[in-house]
Amino acid sequence: MSAALFYIFAGLLLGSALFVVLNRNPMYSIVALVFAFANLAGLYFLLEAYFIGVLQVLVYAGAIMVLFLFVVMLLNVQPDQPQLGVVPLERWWYGVLVILFVVLLLILVGRGAQGSLPAAGDEASSIGSVRAVGEALFTKYLLPFEIAGLMLTVALVGTVFLAKRRI
Amino acid sequence: MVVPLMHVITVAGLLFTIGVMGVLFRRNAIIVFMSIEIMLNAVNLAFIAFSRYHNDVNGQVFVFFIMTLAAAEVAVGLAIIIGVYRNLRTSYITDINSLKH
Numbered sequence: 001m002s003a004a005l006f007y008i009f010a011g012l013l014l015g016s017a018l019f020v021v022l023n024r025n026p027m028y029s030i031v032a033l034v035f036a037f038a039n040l041a042g043l044y045f046l047l048e049a050y051f052i053g054v055l056q057v058l059v060y061a062g063a064i065m066v067l068f069l070f071v072v073m074l075l076n077v078q079p080d081q082p083q084l085g086v087v088p089l090e091r092w093w094y095g096v097l098v099i100l101f102v103v104l105l106l107i108l109v110g111r112g113a114q115g116s117l118p119a120a121g122d123e124a125s126s127i128g129s130v131r132a133v134g135e136a137l138f139t140k141y142l143l144p145f146e147i148a149g150l151m152l153t154v155a156l157v158g159t160v161f162l163a164k165r166r167i
Numbered sequence: 168m169v170v171p172l173m174h175v176i177t178v179a180g181l182l183f184t185i186g187v188m189g190v191l192f193r194r195n196a197i198i199v200f201m202s203i204e205i206m207l208n209a210v211n212l213a214f215i216a217f218s219r220y221h222n223d224v225n226g227q228v229f230v231f232f233i234m235t236l237a238a239a240e241v242a243v244g245l246a247i248i249i250g251v252y253r254n255l256r257t258s259y260i261t262d263i264n265s266l267k268h
Contacts, residue, residue, distance in 0.1 A: 021189035116171040155239035162246035
């Protein structure tokens, strides 16, 4: 994978994710999140996971974010008013704990994973192709695949049930 | 020039932390929900990085299932947010506390 491209995509991804969390206007947050997911798809392509990259753009940046956009427009959400000191003290402690946890996890992982990712074309890899992923999905993971379809059906029925005023 | 695996995993860790901070410090339910999506995507990135590192397709199948789960979760969650808004006229999680009082 190309190192320069990786750092550009990673920087844009982290920057737009921070923008999502820090911005007061939900509309801007959604657009920034679409941008973040597009950058993440770029990272997937660099990591030679082509099928997942396309799915990321289609499912996340396309379908899911359009759903968010519709809900924000439907609810007519106004930008938050600044309210300093409204965050309870214990939440800061939760935040510190989570940061500590992630750092410890990274240290632990870093001991085992010292290597670097193979450069593009260095080592012919076809694990990210539609063929390889599809083969795994329809042989080894056939039952989970069917269950995922069932779960989507249940979610569809549940969404209609929740959103409809009168059944 | 190649990228060390640790750098990709660090990006995933930072993304996860940003998502957790969004869940902890934002009051708008929709932003909280988007932060949860960010956390799911951080996990996906770690899966893909290790899948490439070990040259193993199983990680990508896992990411596929996580995406399916996220789609279902978003549909149901947003329906719940709309339902709450219809009843309480608010989408702030600090205002939704009728079980507490």
